[in-house]
Amino acid sequence: MRFKWLYFLLSGIVLIPGIVSLFLFGLKPSIDFTGGALLEFKFENARNLSASAIDEVVKEKGFEVFSVQKSGENDYLLRMQPITKDDVSSLKTSLADKFLAIPEEIRFETVGPILGKELLIKTIIAVVLAAGFILAYVAWVFKNFKFGVCAILAMFHDSFLLLGTFSLFGRFLGVEIDTLFVTAMLTILSFSVHDTVVVYDRIRESQKRFPQIAFEDLANKAVTETLSRSLNNSLTIIFMLLALFLLGGETIKWFVVALLIGTISGTYSSTFTAVPLLVVWEKIERKRENK
Amino acid sequence: MNKKRILLWFIIFLTVFCLVIDFPKDFPLKFSIGKFSVDTKISHPRIDLNFGRIKFKRDLEIKKGLDLEGGAHLVFQADMKDIPFENRNSAIEAAKKNIERRINFFGISEPVVQTAKSGEDYRLIVELPGIEDINRAIDLIGSTAQLEFWEQVEASPSAGFKPTDLTGKDLKISQVRFDPNTGQPVVSLNFSSEGGKKFAEITSRNVGRIVAIYLDKKIISTPVVEEPITSGEAIIKGNFTLQEAKDLSIKLNAGALPVPIKIIEQRNIGATLGRESVQKSLKAGMIGLLMVALFMGAYYGKLGLLADLALVLYGLITLAIYKFIPVTLTLPGIAGFILSIGMAVDSNILIFERMKEEQRSGKPWQIAMELGFGRAWDSIRDANICTLITCFILFNPFNWGFLNVSGMVRGFALTLGLGIFISLFTGIVVTRTLLRVFYKG
Numbered sequence: 001m002r003f004k005w006l007y008f009l010l011s012g013i014v015l016i017p018g019i020v021s022l023f024l025f026g027l028k029p030s031i032d033f034t035g036g037a038l039l040e041f042k043f044e045n046a047r048n049l050s051a052s053a054i055d056e057v058v059k060e061k062g063f064e065v066f067s068v069q070k071s072g073e074n075d076y077l078l079r080m081q082p083i084t085k086d087d088v089s090s091l092k093t094s095l096a097d098k099f100l101a102i103p104e105e106i107r108f109e110t111v112g113p114i115l116g117k118e119l120l121i122k123t124i125i126a127v128v129l130a131a132g133f134i135l136a137y138v139a140w141v142f143k144n145f146k147f148g149v150c151a152i153l154a155m156f157h158d159s160f161l162l163l164g165t166f167s168l169f170g171r172f173l174g175v176e177i178d179t180l181f182v183t184a185m186l187t188i189l190s191f192s193v194h195d196t197v198v199v200y201d202r203i204r205e206s207q208k209r210f211p212q213i214a215f216e217d218l219a220n221k222a223v224t225e226t227l228s229r230s231l232n233n234s235l236t237i238i239f240m241l242l243a244l245f246l247l248g249g250e251t252i253k254w255f256v257v258a259l260l261i262g263t264i265s266g267t268y269s270s271t272f273t274a275v276p277l278l279v280v281w282e283k284i285e286r287k288r289e290n291k
Numbered sequence: 292m293n294k295k296r297i298l299l300w301f302i303i304f305l306t307v308f309c310l311v312i313d314f315p316k317d318f319p320l321k322f323s324i325g326k327f328s329v330d331t332k333i334s335h336p337r338i339d340l341n342f343g344r345i346k347f348k349r350d351l352e353i354k355k356g357l358d359l360e361g362g363a364h365l366v367f368q369a370d371m372k373d374i375p376f377e378n379r380n381s382a383i384e385a386a387k388k389n390i391e392r393r394i395n396f397f398g399i400s401e402p403v404v405q406t407a408k409s410g411e412d413y414r415l416i417v418e419l420p421g422i423e424d425i426n427r428a429i430d431l432i433g434s435t436a437q438l439e440f441w442e443q444v445e446a447s448p449s450a451g452f453k454p455t456d457l458t459g460k461d462l463k464i465s466q467v468r469f470d471p472n473t474g475q476p477v478v479s480l481n482f483s484s485e486g487g488k489k490f491a492e493i494t495s496r497n498v499g500r501i502v503a504i505y506l507d508k509k510i511i512s513t514p515v516v517e518e519p520i521t522s523g524e525a526i527i528k529g530n531f532t533l534q535e536a537k538d539l540s541i542k543l544n545a546g547a548l549p550v551p552i553k554i555i556e557q558r559n560i561g562a563t564l565g566r567e568s569v570q571k572s573l574k575a576g577m578i579g580l581l582m583v584a585l586f587m588g589a590y591y592g593k594l595g596l597l598a599d600l601a602l603v604l605y606g607l608i609t610l611a612i613y614k615f616i617p618v619t620l621t622l623p624g625i626a627g628f629i630l631s632i633g634m635a636v637d638s639n640i641l642i643f644e645r646m647k648e649e650q651r652s653g654k655p656w657q658i659a660m661e662l663g664f665g666r667a668w669d670s671i672r673d674a675n676i677c678t679l680i681t682c683f684i685l686f687n688p689f690n691w692g693f694l695n696v697s698g699m700v701r702g703f704a705l706t707l708g709l710g711i712f713i714s715l716f717t718g719i720v721v722t723r724t725l726l727r728v729f730y731k732g
């Protein structure tokens with residue numbers, strides 16, 4: 001724990017770009033949250049095909065377009081306002097007329113705007129509830145508010161790290177935030193606390209056995225004792241996630257990435273954030289008592 | 292037999308039981324030894340039990356979620372403006388049953404129709420796995436199907452129409468027939484006795500005039516009445532294709548929806564994408580499992596191998612439970628399962644580390660082992676409860692409106708939560724029994 005300021009600094013270095021990005025660029029929400037339609041077309045032997053040409057055709061029909069992306073050889077992904085399936089048919093006809101080839105509809109998703117906003121609210125409620133209950137449980141088990149709060153702070157550290165990274169991903173790689181991401185975040189929340197609890201458990205046990213030793217030394221001891229266990233545990237989970245990421249399906253790729261980042265940061269934060277925070281808190285309390 | 296042995300036999304029995312359930316359908320078995328050859332297919336059993344009035348049936352196949360099977364996910368919103376507050380709940384329930392009837396006729400296996408309330412809005416969530424013609428399904432489900440018969444205001448051919456009291460409610464059954472003259476598909480209507488009477492009156496009143504048939508306020512047929520019809524039967528000829536006739540018949544038979552609905556969300560998921568993803572993810576899961584197993588063996592030696600056995604059992608039991616409940620598997624669900632494998636090893640790691648510590652402090656290994664299990668339990672319990680809290684919120688078992696009801700997220704929460712419970716069992720009970728019986732320091 002002598003190096004706790006170093007750990008805080010490290011956290012800061014990793015967190016700051018993420019938080020800055022969050023403020024500057026925000027997150028890239030998928031239509032799950034914003035509402036809108038996602039239409040993916042594939043053309044065979046089309047003439048003069050280009051994203052801007054497609055954009056024109058759609059706009060001419062009076063629809064608001066958010067973006068047109070090329071997602072493959074003759075594959076285009078259209079993001080636009082919510083539309084009905086009848087609109088899709090009429091769009092297809094117009095596209096066929098313009099490009100002299102009938103487009104094949106690969107994917108069509110539409111989410112009404114109200115639904116999108118609702119989902120956002122539900123998500124926030126879920127996160128707040130989860131955090132609240134976990135805090136209450138930890139505080140209850142450890143009979144000490146300190147432990148609960150520091151555990152939650154470590155949890156926030158991980159959440160912001162994840163959000164910040166995905167904000168950067170969104171800006172530079174176009175990765176979107178959808179319901180799966182939220183699931184990943186909630187899982188990481190609980191995993192982070194899971195890990196933290198193990199270390200705290202050790203500290204509490206040491207406190208009981210050696211009440212006369214200074215807190216900082218107890219914390220050091222606890223950390224050393226649990227470090228190998230913590231690492232091994234995370235390692236097994238990381239193995240599984242890596243395998244999923246490298247070999248797994250396309251649709252859950254970013255979901256797995258989120259879980260990976262969260263697992264690594266969760267392990268780090270349990271030992272190098274949650275514990276130093278607790279030590280610092282103790283010191284401040286001690287100083288106040290001795291005044 | 293002492294307790295250890297009893298537990299051991301129980302575990303062996305459980306393993307075999309799960310193995311049998313886990314067999315895929317029609318697993319080919321073909322080999323020959325000398326003159327003795329086997330060429331057959333083995334498969335898991337189907338469960339079909341009858342205890343008097345209680346039936347218990349499971350076909351023990353893995354149910355695939357929408358994203359694995361391919362299909363459509365639709366959300367409809369009900370327009371409740373004409374319905375008083377007290378009747379809204381029953382209206383949406385009636386709408387749900389109506390839609391279920393329509394979908395049944397359509398022949399979709401395992402559809403999901405759910406009501407959902409969000410604030411003031413009443414919604415219907417419809418999932419149709421394996422459906423090919425989504426637009427047809429949307430038309431079938433979304434149209435109110437209010438059938439009405441209107442007669443002319445006065446006798447001139449260009450006169451407007453006014454409604455009669457004959458509606459779809461008076462219909463007993465409707466069927467698709469073929470016009471004997473033209474061979475075209477038509478929809479036949481059989482009225483109830485009340486309806487038959489009304490129909491007779493209307494046709495008598497309007498001989499030589501047009502009686503218009505309205506569907507959802509739009510005219511679909513304008514036959515001229517040739518003579519009063521007292522048989523209680525009518526035919527709708529409307530230049531239908533066979534499909535249109537079928538769909539109309541289905542709608543009429545199901546009845547008009549008690550409240551009009553409008554589609555607000557639609558997602559089509561292609562099956563092939565799902566299938567590829569599953570195979571890849573399963574392969575990834577196996578490889579991950581192998582890596583974990585190797586690691587445990589390498590780091591903890593014999594202890595690790597025993598933990599690996601427990602892990603295999605974990606996999607078997609989990610799969611069997613998925614088949615038993617049954618759990619609808621989605622891709623995030625598979626991810627949850629794979630993740631829980633990693634977490635399953637966790638309890639073992641906690642215990643083993645504890646054991647090493649106790650041994651280092653000089654205790655003989657048998658005592659160290661028992662102590663390890665005992666002391667590690669507190670951490671294991673606390674840590675897993677936190678994850679369970681999150682799973683509970685994600686799964687939303689009581690369908691609370693303020694939390695998410697999405698199928699995919701729930702699938703993940705379910706597999707993760709189940710995984711934790713099962714891993715607690717295999718990680719602690721199974722490993723401890725195996726250790727007590729087989730491990731000799």
